[in-house]
Amino acid sequence: MAAYVQDAIMLLGDSLTQGGWEAHGFAQRLSYVYARKLDVINRGLGGYQTDWAIPVFEQIFAKEHEQHHVPKVRLLTIWYGANDASPAPSPQHVPRDRYKTNLSHLIHMVTSPASAWYSPDTRIILITPPPVNTYQWDGRVFDATKSYAEAVKEVGLKENIPVADVWTEIWEAAGKDEKSCERFLSDGLHLNAAGYEIIFNTLIKIIGENYPELHYDKLQNVFVPWSEVNVADPRPSLVKRPAMIGLAQL
Amino acid sequence: MAAYVQDAIMLLGDSLTQGGWEAHGFAQRLSYVYARKLDVINRGLGGYQTDWAIPVFEQIFAKEHEQHHVPKVRLLTIWYGANDASPAPSPQHVPRDRYKTNLSHLIHMVTSPASAWYSPDTRIILITPPPVNTYQWDGRVFDATKSYAEAVKEVGLKENIPVADVWTEIWEAAGKDEKSCERFLSDGLHLNAAGYEIIFNTLIKIIGENYPELHYDKLQNVFVPWSEVNVADPRPSLVKRPAMIGLAQL
Numbered sequence: 271m272a273a274y275v276q277d278a279i280m281l282l283g284d285s286l287t288q289g290g291w292e293a294h295g296f297a298q299r300l301s302y303v304y305a306r307k308l309d310v311i312n313r314g315l316g317g318y319q320t321d322w323a324i325p326v327f328e329q330i331f332a333k334e335h336e337q338h339h340v341p342k343v344r345l346l347t348i349w350y351g352a353n354d355a356s357p358a359p360s361p362q363h364v365p366r367d368r369y370k371t372n373l374s375h376l377i378h379m380v381t382s383p384a385s386a387w388y389s390p391d392t393r394i395i396l397i398t399p400p401p402v403n404t405y406q407w408d409g410r411v412f413d414a415t416k417s418y419a420e421a422v423k424e425v426g427l428k429e430n431i432p433v434a435d436v437w438t439e440i441w442e443a444a445g446k447d448e449k450s451c452e453r454f455l456s457d458g459l460h461l462n463a464a465g466y467e468i469i470f471n472t473l474i475k476i477i478g479e480n481y482p483e484l485h486y487d488k489l490q491n492v493f494v495p496w497s498e499v500n501v502a503d504p505r506p507s508l509v510k511r512p513a514m515i516g517l518a519q520l
Numbered sequence: 521m522a523a524y525v526q527d528a529i530m531l532l533g534d535s536l537t538q539g540g541w542e543a544h545g546f547a548q549r550l551s552y553v554y555a556r557k558l559d560v561i562n563r564g565l566g567g568y569q570t571d572w573a574i575p576v577f578e579q580i581f582a583k584e585h586e587q588h589h590v591p592k593v594r595l596l597t598i599w600y601g602a603n604d605a606s607p608a609p610s611p612q613h614v615p616r617d618r619y620k621t622n623l624s625h626l627i628h629m630v631t632s633p634a635s636a637w638y639s640p641d642t643r644i645i646l647i648t649p650p651p652v653n654t655y656q657w658d659g660r661v662f663d664a665t666k667s668y669a670e671a672v673k674e675v676g677l678k679e680n681i682p683v684a685d686v687w688t689e690i691w692e693a694a695g696k697d698e699k700s701c702e703r704f705l706s707d708g709l710h711l712n713a714a715g716y717e718i719i720f721n722t723l724i725k726i727i728g729e730n731y732p733e734l735h736y737d738k739l740q741n742v743f744v745p746w747s748e749v750n751v752a753d754p755r756p757s758l759v760k761r762p763a764m765i766g767l768a769q770l
Contacts, residue, residue: 272561330525339590496612508576
């Protein structure tokens with residue numbers, strides 16, 4: 271069984287999050303830079319939207335009374351919209367207003383002291399859905415996804431949560447041309463390595479600006495670098511330490 | 521905080537394990553194929569050897585009385601030797617006999633009913649160190665690492681634990697030529713993407729042969745595929761299930 275050694279970054283979302291485990295995906299990239307500091311827990315479920323995310327999140331985020339047994343989620347990314355923006359009557363469609371309410375609900379589950387899932391140590395980043403390239407992917411509408419990306423920014427402003435606006439980052443990198451988005455999308459909806467590079471860089475920039483104490487450069491290895499092991503008497507030098515410098519022992 | 525949703529694969533080792541988070545590394549590849557089924561917990565610590573692994577493992581593997589709070593480790597890989605095989609008087613050097621004793625000690629911690637860390641649900645795979653290419657990497661001896669790879673096979677035989685013999689797999693893929701090992705090694709000691717592909721394929725083959733119930737194809741998603749969500753009444757269809765089919769609910 272895995273003991274509680276490292277705190278965690280939790281990635282909540284749909285197939286764009288699940289695909290973060292691809293080579294060069296943002297989960298892989300985060301795992302690499304946060305190795306020995308924070309574990310990355312990928313809770314991306316392909317095809318899901320925010321109506322379905324709420325009962326899922328109730329199960330994957332620990333309730334307050336369980337929290338002393340399990341890794342703290344130091345950072346939570348919430349990334350939906352690619353499916354919510356499907357046109358009705360798709361079962362994946364969530365109307366824009368309810369999408370916004372659902373995002374706020376997920377945030378309040380973590381930030382509201384009245385919530386059973388209240389977790390004041392968890393920092394949150396919202397991520398906008400990327401642009402769809404309808405030349406590549408049938409069944410989505412370019413302006414609908416754009417409008418859902420704007421909805422995320424409205425929620426971020428209202429809830430005072432930073433937003434990784436990857437819609438705009440990719441749109442600008444593509445020269446504001448829908449067809450050119452194919453440089454960042456494998457199939458018009460999902461990201462390729464170049465697309466995930468933008469996600470990763472945007473997240474790291476936001477971490478640095480909003481939650482600098484969580485930037486990987488500010489964290490120490492939970493177990494010391496091998497050159498700091500006391501060779502004559504290793505055991506005391508091999509006691510785990512918190513990754514966040516200045517925190518008491520776990 | 522992250523609730524207990526998925527069981528885990530734990531990777532215990534040195535820099536070869538830590539580097540598994542590189543793009544195309546074996547941790548990334550395992551995470552991708554086991555997404556929504558088992559989490560991958562990478563406990564690779566660069567530079568470490570088996571003397572130091574024991575006090576570390578005492579902290580990262582849960583004791584029996586803690587095990588009901590935390591994810592079960594369904595599969596544990598143990599991969600040391602690249603540093604143990606350093607020539608004395610390097611502080612990383614562990615004599616071959618003690619290396620074997622240390623590997624057996626790590627195994628017994630999990631498999632012995634008398635151990636505080638006893639975990640009968642955990643399956644174990646030993647991994648041999650890969651060949652070193654001393655044309656690329658100074659400070660290791662080709663025959664020493666070969667001898668430590670053989671030591672792992674001796675331990676596997678004695679303890680009845682399957683061995684991923686990546687030394688032999690890479691050696692044969694390189695046409696049994698030390699210099700040609702550079703096709704699989706980035707610097708003579710560490711693996712590149714082609715090297716990690718061999719590690720991944722060897723592990724999956726051993727899982728299929730020895731622990732077929734843990735092969736990713738035999739596991740179901742903890743949360744149903746989105747097409748199975750009951751759209752009219754989603755909540756009951758969104759209750760987590762064990763990834764191992766036939767097991768009771770977590």
